[in-house]
Amino acid sequence: MEIDATVSATLRKVSMVYGRRTVFRDICSSVESGSVLAIAGPNGSGKSTLIKIIAGLLQPETGDVEIRFQERLLDPLHRRPLIGMVAPDLGLYGSLTGIEHVQLFAKLRGLRYGIETAGELLARVGLKARRGDPVRAYSSGMRQRLRLACAVLHAPRILLLDEPYMALDTSGVEVVRSLIDEQRRRGITLIAGNDERELALADERLSLVGSSG
Amino acid sequence: MRGTIGLHWQIAAGLFLTLTTWGGMAYVRPAMGFLYPDGARIIIFHVPCAWIACLAYITAAYHAVGVLRKPRDWFRSDASCEAAMELGLLFSLLTTVTGSIFSRLQWGAFWSWDPRQTSILVIMLLFAAYLVLRSAVTDPNLRARLSAAYALLAVVPGLFLIWVLPRIVNTLHSGANQAVIGGGMDAQYRTVLYGLALPGFLCIYAWLMRLRIRAAMVIAAGSN
Amino acid sequence: MTGRSMWFEQAFAVCAKDLRIEFRERTAVSAVVLFSVTSLVVLGFALAGNNLAREVSAPLLWVVMFYAAFSGLAHVFTVEEDGGTSMTLQLAADPTAVYFGKLLYNLALLSCVALIAVPLFLVISAVPVPYPWKLIAVVSGGSFALASAATMTGVIVAKARGRGALFGALGFPMVLPLLIMAVVATRNALNPESMAWEPLRDVGGLIAYGTMMGAASFLLFPYVWESN
Numbered sequence: 001m002e003i004d005a006t007v008s009a010t011l012r013k014v015s016m017v018y019g020r021r022t023v024f025r026d027i028c029s030s031v032e033s034g035s036v037l038a039i040a041g042p043n044g045s046g047k048s049t050l051i052k053i054i055a056g057l058l059q060p061e062t063g064d065v066e067i068r069f070q071e072r073l074l075d076p077l078h079r080r081p082l083i084g085m086v087a088p089d090l091g092l093y094g095s096l097t098g099i100e101h102v103q104l105f106a107k108l109r110g111l112r113y114g115i116e117t118a119g120e121l122l123a124r125v126g127l128k129a130r131r132g133d134p135v136r137a138y139s140s141g142m143r144q145r146l147r148l149a150c151a152v153l154h155a156p157r158i159l160l161l162d163e164p165y166m167a168l169d170t171s172g173v174e175v176v177r178s179l180i181d182e183q184r185r186r187g188i189t190l191i192a193g194n195d196e197r198e199l200a201l202a203d204e205r206l207s208l209v210g211s212s213g
Numbered sequence: 214m215r216g217t218i219g220l221h222w223q224i225a226a227g228l229f230l231t232l233t234t235w236g237g238m239a240y241v242r243p244a245m246g247f248l249y250p251d252g253a254r255i256i257i258f259h260v261p262c263a264w265i266a267c268l269a270y271i272t273a274a275y276h277a278v279g280v281l282r283k284p285r286d287w288f289r290s291d292a293s294c295e296a297a298m299e300l301g302l303l304f305s306l307l308t309t310v311t312g313s314i315f316s317r318l319q320w321g322a323f324w325s326w327d328p329r330q331t332s333i334l335v336i337m338l339l340f341a342a343y344l345v346l347r348s349a350v351t352d353p354n355l356r357a358r359l360s361a362a363y364a365l366l367a368v369v370p371g372l373f374l375i376w377v378l379p380r381i382v383n384t385l386h387s388g389a390n391q392a393v394i395g396g397g398m399d400a401q402y403r404t405v406l407y408g409l410a411l412p413g414f415l416c417i418y419a420w421l422m423r424l425r426i427r428a429a430m431v432i433a434a435g436s437n
Numbered sequence: 438m439t440g441r442s443m444w445f446e447q448a449f450a451v452c453a454k455d456l457r458i459e460f461r462e463r464t465a466v467s468a469v470v471l472f473s474v475t476s477l478v479v480l481g482f483a484l485a486g487n488n489l490a491r492e493v494s495a496p497l498l499w500v501v502m503f504y505a506a507f508s509g510l511a512h513v514f515t516v517e518e519d520g521g522t523s524m525t526l527q528l529a530a531d532p533t534a535v536y537f538g539k540l541l542y543n544l545a546l547l548s549c550v551a552l553i554a555v556p557l558f559l560v561i562s563a564v565p566v567p568y569p570w571k572l573i574a575v576v577s578g579g580s581f582a583l584a585s586a587a588t589m590t591g592v593i594v595a596k597a598r599g600r601g602a603l604f605g606a607l608g609f610p611m612v613l614p615l616l617i618m619a620v621v622a623t624r625n626a627l628n629p630e631s632m633a634w635e636p637l638r639d640v641g642g643l644i645a646y647g648t649m650m651g652a653a654s655f656l657l658f659p660y661v662w663e664s665n
Contacts, residue, residue: 052665080528366657
């Protein structure tokens with residue numbers, strides 16, 4: 001697949017305030033197709049908040065996030081199909097199995113995933129053997145693998161990874177690496193985290209300083 | 214507007230309400246159609262309270278739309294919505310109390326489950342539930358959004374209580390209903406009601422709204 | 438796939454997911470069934486073989502329906518908030534489709550309540566039912582209106598991280614008009630004189646209330662669902 005240079009994300013003077021505390025102020029940045037941006041910073045500097053703002057889950061206090069796809073500026077309503085996201089606080093359904101998760105989220109995205117296709121995706125993230133078990137019985141690393149599978153099943157143009165290495169073993173880390181490599185050919189990747197191994201995958205880095213008070 | 218918080222509203226409210234009191238107590242004649250003709254004077258105060266409660270809800274709904282339409286700078290709309298809802302609770306309470314007194318004089322019981330009484334009771338509950346919801350949420354943004362949605366959802370029971378319910382339950386106590394809705398309102402009552410009480414209550418409502426919104430803005434500015 | 442059929446697919450997927458989870462965990466159903474059975478058994482014990490007047494039986498039936506519904510219907514959203522899955526769902530699905538799916542699920546749950554509570558109530562209270570189809574129509578209309586009102590209240594309560602007490606406080610004024618209508622309609626449906634029955638007023642009012650609630654919720658739901 002050729003590099004598809006038609007997606008871009010631009011942050012314009014994005015600030016976030018929780019009550020009296022300013023989390024970050026006037027963040028400006030831009031990412032183009034094919035590149036990977038790392039968001040670094042100490043605990044509480046707002047990395048996860050920024051990821052959620054880009055995903056459209058939170059509204060910034062000031063500024064805005066512009067997402068362009070095929071030269072068109074997308075309003076927040078039309079961003080959903082383009083975005084895939086992994087974050088520690090994205091919950092999973094304890095009594096559904098891995099394969100049911102993949103099929104559910106595929107259906108919500110308007111895709112049809114048979115048992116076969118869903119099984120292949122789960123095999124790719126290393127959950128082949130446990131795909132029929134309810135998620136309640138999964139370890140935290142396995143849950144993280146399932147989150148990764150659900151985030152990429154619709155081939156998103158923008159992949160948002162908040163602490164992608166959380167709870168993952170060496171083979172899990174490899175899965176994330178290969179997903180990012182694939183994403184480079186498809187669009188944008190944003191990685192937020194503290195782990196230097198995660199941040200090393202990126203081409204550019206955006207550092208959040210953390211709140212001073 | 215240093216020092217003078219809507220002074221003209223205060224003066225106008227004082228003037229009109231003084232005249233309303235004179236009009237209600239001295240000018241209008243006792244209504245002869247009633248069991249206690251002098252008791253009918255309470256209508257002069259009861260009816261404007263009900264109007265203001267309705268107006269307060271309409272104001273609140275208007276500002277609730279404002280909150281939901283504005284992703285940012287919703288603070289003033291939210292404060293206005295809350296102020297209107299608080300005043301709505303106050304005036305619906307006054308409506309209920311004055312209505313109960315009248316009901317006791319006219320029908321012998323403080324509460325007779327007339328459809329109008331049921332309506333005002335539920336509307337009062339709606340105002341109270343809105344304030345309960347606000348007190349349950351700590352995050353200001355979330356609180357503004359949830360309570361605005363609740364305020365607008367209340368349109369549905371509100372419309373039903375005002376227009377549909379009296380028609381459905383009418384068949385059960387039509388007598389009581391007629392006496393409240395229609396009845397012997399003569400020209401004197403109407404003059405005092407529309408000429409003095411309505412502007413007086415409107416002024417006091419406007420003054421209280423301004424006062425309450427300003428207090429909310431001051432508190433917010435102080436906490437930042 | 439066109440936009441509209443995809444929207445319905447999303448809504449049905451949400452509903453099917455909730456039904457599947459409920460089938461495995463049975464939290465809401467057991468709460469609802471336990472509530473209706475307990476309250477009806479207490480009622481039966483208090484009656485001890487005496488018959489209930491029509492005027493009393495209609496409100497009693499709806500009191501049981503209301504509390505049974507409210508013990509189970511908020512669950513559908515609180516479970517998403519507690520498990521952190523509401524954000525996962527927000528990322529993937531159209532908010533109005535989520536609303537519609539949840540409404541369908543609550544309708545299914547409430548039908549289940551009605552199927553258990555109403556026959557049990559009729560057995561215990563020994564109220565004669567002259568025209569069963571009238572009662573079925575009223576209970577269906579009332580359940581629809583109740584589900585419609587409770588679904589939107591449920592999401593507000595779940596987002597507020599509130600529990601049963603808040604759900605009761607917020608839900609009661611929303612459902613009171615429909616409970617009054619349902620009580621009047623049930624009384625008319627149980628009346629052996631067919632003159633008392635006016636379908637347009639008795640069932641139509643309930644359906645109109647449910648539809649208006651549904652329409653208002655449809656417009657307001659995205660604002661509530663997407664506030665994090």
